[in-house]
Amino acid sequence: MGKKSKTIAESFFRVAHPSVSSTAPIVDTHTHLASTFEAYRHKYPAGEFTTVYEFVRGLYVPAGVTEIVDVWCEGPVRPLWREFADSAVTEEQRRDLWGGMGYWFVMGVHPHEAKHYNDAVEADILEAMAHPRCVGWGEMGLDYHYDNSPRPVQQEVFARQLRCAVRLKKPLTIHTREADDDTERILKEIVPKDHKIHIHCFTDSPAFAQRLLDWFPNLYIGITGVITYSSNTDTSTTVRNMFAPETASRLRIVLETDAPFMVPAPIYTLPAFSTLDGKGKKLPLCHSGMVPWTADFVANLLPPAEGEREGWDAARVMTVARENARAVYGV
Ligand SMILES: [Zn+2]
Numbered sequence: 001m002g003k004k005s006k007t008i009a010e011s012f013f014r015v016a017h018p019s020v021s022s023t024a025p026i027v028d029t030h031t032h033l034a035s036t037f038e039a040y041r042h043k044y045p046a047g048e049f050t051t052v053y054e055f056v057r058g059l060y061v062p063a064g065v066t067e068i069v070d071v072w073c074e075g076p077v078r079p080l081w082r083e084f085a086d087s088a089v090t091e092e093q094r095r096d097l098w099g100g101m102g103y104w105f106v107m108g109v110h111p112h113e114a115k116h117y118n119d120a121v122e123a124d125i126l127e128a129m130a131h132p133r134c135v136g137w138g139e140m141g142l143d144y145h146y147d148n149s150p151r152p153v154q155q156e157v158f159a160r161q162l163r164c165a166v167r168l169k170k171p172l173t174i175h176t177r178e179a180d181d182d183t184e185r186i187l188k189e190i191v192p193k194d195h196k197i198h199i200h201c202f203t204d205s206p207a208f209a210q211r212l213l214d215w216f217p218n219l220y221i222g223i224t225g226v227i228t229y230s231s232n233t234d235t236s237t238t239v240r241n242m243f244a245p246e247t248a249s250r251l252r253i254v255l256e257t258d259a260p261f262m263v264p265a266p267i268y269t270l271p272a273f274s275t276l277d278g279k280g281k282k283l284p285l286c287h288s289g290m291v292p293w294t295a296d297f298v299a300n301l302l303p304p305a306e307g308e309r310e311g312w313d314a315a316r317v318m319t320v321a322r323e324n325a326r327a328v329y330g331v
């Protein structure tokens with residue numbers, strides 16, 4: 001098998017968090033299900049799950065995942081979206097195909113792909129917006145870290161998508177990276193203050209997050225597994241600041257994986273992983289069942305509320321984040 005024998009066994013994807021009971025349902029507010037499943041098939045060509053529905057029923061539902069917001073952000077739009085969305089319309093379909101999990105989606109064009117945005121792409125997105133499982137527009141925004149599309153094009157396409165979404169009153173899924181000033185300016189120019197906004201996978205400066213939270217009362221910060229990485233302290237500071245005495249102490253976050261990327265690091269402290277070594281120890285992809293590991297990390301950042309003896313735990317963070325997910329997306 002050569003190099004392939006290094007790939008970690010599929011069984012390691014069943015990563016139940018020890019402290020989370022079934023009373024804390026998992027809501028993943030941002031995941032790329034098609035690419036997660038494709039990454040899984042690529043890594044495990046002889047894998048147990050051969051369809052996306054089996055993948056969800058076998059891995060997500062037993063882990064306690066009750067809702068996901070799937071993200072389509074390619075330009076041009078991938079026609080596959082319709083198969084997933086159409087298969088989740090009735091309760092019967094969701095029970096039989098998705099194991100009872102609520103499948104929802106958002107659609108937009110990612111800043112990386114902004115150069116591919118045009119009238120035809122917009123028409124396809126507008127069509128998807130009318131689907132009963134569609135709960136928002138995105139991910140869209142600005143990414144000056146990679147600059148995969150020229151910045152003026154990113155800005156124009158971001159503004160154009162925002163105008164459409166605002167007109168349709170659709171919640172916004174925003175991707176912003178190292179573009180604080182332009183993202184803030186464009187959002188404030190176009191989006192009404194009370195609009196519902198999810199700033200997904202937030203990793204930028206805490207001051208930027210605070211300015212957005214202060215301006216938009218229905219804005220939530222999306223927290224992925226990247227908060228657990230030692231290379232990133234800004235996201236932890238952003239969450240802690242929500243509890244600073246001088247600000248409103250409300251946990252305005254939603255939890256997400258952005259799978260297939262960013263496995264939460266604390267997963268590797270599970271005893272099962274201690275039997276492995278070296279490169280074969282790493283999971284090649286992430287999935288929605290890993291949300292509790294991120295929630296647990298968030299809980300450890302938070303002080304007990306005033307007058308409370310009990311502090312935060314993963315289940316409590318997930319419960320609040322679950323309410324916030326409902327507030328933004330209605331899921
Ligand atoms: Zn993103």
Ligand SMILES: [Zn+2]
Pocket residue numbers: 030032071139258
């Ligand atoms: Zn994403």
